Amino acid sequence: MNDPRPLPTPRADDADVASRVASTVRADVRSLSAYPVPKTDGCIQLHANENPYPLPAPVRRAVAAAVARVPVHRYPDGAGDVVKAALAAALPLPEGAGLVLGNGSDELIQLLTTVVARPGASVLAPEPTFVMYRIYAKQAGIPYVAVPLRPDFTVDEDAMLAAIARERPALVWLASPNNPTGYRMPVASIERILAAAPGVVVVDEAYADFGDHSLLPRVLEFANLVLLRTLSKVGLAGVRLGYAVAHPAWIAELDKVRSPYNVNALTQAVVPVVLASAGLLAEQVAAIRAERSRLAEALAARAGVTVFPSEANFLLVRVPDADAWAAHLRARRILVKNLNGSHRALEQCLRITVGTPEENGALLAALGSLP
Numbered sequence: 033m034n035d036p037r038p039l040p041t042p043r044a045d046d047a048d049v050a051s052r053v054a055s056t057v058r059a060d061v062r063s064l065s066a067y068p069v070p071k072t073d074g075c076i077q078l079h080a081n082e083n084p085y086p087l088p089a090p091v092r093r094a095v096a097a098a099v100a101r102v103p104v105h106r107y108p109d110g111a112g113d114v115v116k117a118a119l120a121a122a123l124p125l126p127e128g129a130g131l132v133l134g135n136g137s138d139e140l141i142q143l144l145t146t147v148v149a150r151p152g153a154s155v156l157a158p159e160p161t162f163v164m165y166r167i168y169a170k171q172a173g174i175p176y177v178a179v180p181l182r183p184d185f186t187v188d189e190d191a192m193l194a195a196i197a198r199e200r201p202a203l204v205w206l207a208s209p210n211n212p213t214g215y216r217m218p219v220a221s222i223e224r225i226l227a228a229a230p231g232v233v234v235v236d237e238a239y240a241d242f243g244d245h246s247l248l249p250r251v252l253e254f255a256n257l258v259l260l261r262t263l264s265k266v267g268l269a270g271v272r273l274g275y276a277v278a279h280p281a282w283i284a285e286l287d288k289v290r291s292p293y294n295v296n297a298l299t300q301a302v303v304p305v306v307l308a309s310a311g312l313l314a315e316q317v318a319a320i321r322a323e324r325s326r327l328a329e330a331l332a333a334r335a336g337v338t339v340f341p342s343e344a345n346f347l348l349v350r351v352p353d354a355d356a357w358a359a360h361l362r363a364r365r366i367l368v369k370n371l372n373g374s375h376r377a378l379e380q381c382l383r384i385t386v387g388t389p390e391e392n393g394a395l396l397a398a399l400g401s402l403p
């Protein structure tokens with residue numbers, strides 16, 4: 033029998049390793065911290081903008097059967113053609129639009145940053161917005177220009193146009209509906225930014241399913257528009273599938289910088305099965321939208337609480353003491369995103385994902401016992 037205890041193996045001196053890391057890895061990378069992902073065991077999870085509904089049993093069985101057939105000893109299809117066909121069947125994709133898949137839309141945000149990151153290039157975004165735009169710009173070593181939102185979290189179009197004229201950014205990020213504010217930009221405003229921008233404008237529609245408008249059917253009308261979408265917020269966060277839609281010439285450049293098998297075979301097997309029951313996801317989205325109104329009303333009825341209008345699957349709320357609220361909820365095993373301290377404009381703000389009626393009920397009941 034082998035002794036199950038690991039043998040003491042030779043090990044390099046910790047101080048020697050630390051000094052080699054310090055002299056080798058970029059200083060700006062060493063000064064970063066890894067993105068914090070809280071442990072969620074046994075908690076009501078209203079912090080990550082996921083769909084609260086699991087897949088129903090029949091769809092789970094179909095997913096299991098599809099996964100069982102995957103030849104995992106082979107590399108996946110590099111282009112993900114089966115997934116692209118399923119997306120084309122489920123979405124109002126214009127004929128001739130290009131499509132590229134990502135390991136979540138996070139990966140595509142990184143790739144979009146990579147393809148524009150030449151010396152002298154900058155990226156620009158209204159702020160506060162999705163934090164990964166800034167993080168990937170920093171990683172690519174290019175400037176990130178933030179244009180403040182108005183105090184009510186609407187986009188200041190004049191300030192955006194002035195900043196675009198001044199900075200000539202290679203890339204403009206517009207999350208619409210925006211995270212963490214829930215605000216969807218008026219289409220006319222996006223069109224004026226597209227017309228003014230010298231480079232590419234990426235409209236990140238991660239939450240479009242929960243809102244009242246998408247540019248998807250019109251994507252080919254604009255020479256410098258890339259649309260970014262994801263299945264994460266509508267029920268497949270664990271599967272990791274994002275996609276970009278644009279004129280094929282933009283997509284061709286993104287295809288050159290992605291790793292060859294960036295979407296794994298299990299994801300490629302699962303997505304078509306779930307999209308085939310697209311009616312199911314639409315039902316869940318409708319339930320979340322109805323709950324969003326109910327939750328917004330209940331929260332707004334509390335003294336000192338402002339609920340900002342949202343076309344996403346979450347609500348941004350300003351409360352009298354965000355740290356106290358988050359701690360009170362955490363003690364009752366309810367997770368929300370505390371944004372206090374993350375950005376000047378988000379003082380005393382929480383971002384609360386819309387859960388199931390039961391979860392939202394638990395949240396409201398817990399708030400009832402706030403001192």
Ligand SMILES: *Cc1c(COP(=O)(O)O)cnc(C)c1O
Nearest residue numbers: 136137138162211238262264274
């Ligand atoms: C959640 C989110 C994403 C990233 O989603 P993935 O899970 O990586 O597909 C992208 N943009 C915005 C605005 C988001 O909120």
